[in-house]
Amino acid sequence: MTGANNTTTTTDTTDSRGAYDVIVIGGGAGGLNAALVLARARRTVAVVDAGEPRNAPSAHMHSFLSRDGVPPLTVLEVGRAEIARYGAVRIDGRVEQVEPAGTGGYLVRLEGGATLDARHVVLATGLHDELPDIPGVRAMWGQDVHFCPYCHGYEVRDQPIVVLGVHPASPGQALLLRQWSSRVTYVPHDRPLTEEERERMDARGVEVAEGTVSALLAKDGRLHTVELADGRSLECAGVFLFPRMTPNDGAFAGLGCEKDEQGWLVTDRAGRTSRPGLWAVGNVIDPRAQAVTAAGMGAAAAFALNHDLVDEEIERDLAAHRAAGRSAAPVAAS
Structure with missing residues (x-):
């Protein structure tokens, strides 16, 4: 404690x-x-x-x-x-x-x-909070994996942020986080984007990395990489998801x-x-x-x-x- x-x-x-x-x-x-x-x-x-x-x-x-x-x-x-x-x-x-x-x-x-x-x-x-069954999420929940941008967005300002698409509200979460950083990436995971949502992402400057997340990886005790199922890796300072x-x-x-x-x-x-x-x-x-x-x-x-x-x-x-x-x-x- x-x-x-x-x-x-x-x-x-x-x-x-x-x-x-x-x-x-x-x-x-x-x-x-x-x-x-x-x-x-x-x-x-x-x-x-x-x-x-x-x-x-x-x-x-x-x-x-x-x-x-x-x-x-x-x-x-x-x-x-x-x-x-x-x-x-x-x-x-x-x-x-x-x-x-x-x-x-x-x-x-x-x-x-x-x-x-x-x-x-x-x-x-x-x-x-029911979290997605992705390796690394539970271990880093509340540390480098967050829900609320108003609580934790400032701490990762201007750094690369990844938003996991695990909830109907996830696209809106990504659009909101663009307020704190110009380097926001949305991974659809199990919440693909509609055409309108994709257009909003483009207009807002949020990058979309198609695919699903296989694991969150840490280095020296801190989140470092989001690993995708197809082998790609996204370096990031913080992950946000909507439980x-x-x-x-x-x-x-x-x-x-x-x-x-x-x-x-x-x-x-x-x-x-x-x-x-x-x-x-x-x-x-x-x-x-x-x-x-x-x-x-x-x-x-x-x-x-x-x-x-x-x-x-x-x-x-x-x-x-x-x-x-x-x-x-x-x-x-x-």
Whole structure:
């Protein structure tokens, strides 16, 4: 793990007993920021975190104001220490299932048998990147093989870049990357170009190298060459590809939340799902969200969630107040 290790021990715990106002599932930027806001609002909060952030392979985080160039694991370590400062609990574990509780709220079952009770649950579980089965891709993913030009395009500016055609959005990715370098090559692999797309490539100055990729080769630990099946080699400083993305939502699939036509959870602008008391932020609802975007979504959801809890409490207190008033009313003399 990269970064100052002494910031993690204050937040890690295996105590998974008790009830909470909010349980946050997922300890990335979105989940931690939601927990931070809620803990500062004096809510009881637990963050269940399996410790497998999507951006863990990346050496540095970019396009995050005040955190540009910082290792992503360092950002998470700092975030864990910050939520602990306000009393939030971090539980090392994986959620097996989320289900409605009989008395309202939710029951969160962890692998291993422990259970948690919560009035509200925030889903910040991210997504899974399914990478093409090409030798070298997995080994260099997050280092010299990337998805997001806004996160990593600047680091390979003006150098040779290869885009692998493995997704319907791959041609657009190549056209976009031309913004960072005049030396962009698109390899169709299993995503051949249409005539219109080829014309766009020509107009934009993107070279097309017909064929399929057989391997990515490294030299001295860094990507050096894209090898094609016909024996040709393309020297490059960075490879970009568009992975197949699927939301990590298996633990709450049985709750019947509304999804869009691509299978992503639908929320309102504050992060409310179609299920009352269940919220979602970050990549589990938006595959395009960067860490800074997820953090903002976590904060927005926390603001709205706390207001919903306050409204619930006002209604409860008002009912109790009225009941007490009726029981204390004097009995009229007969």
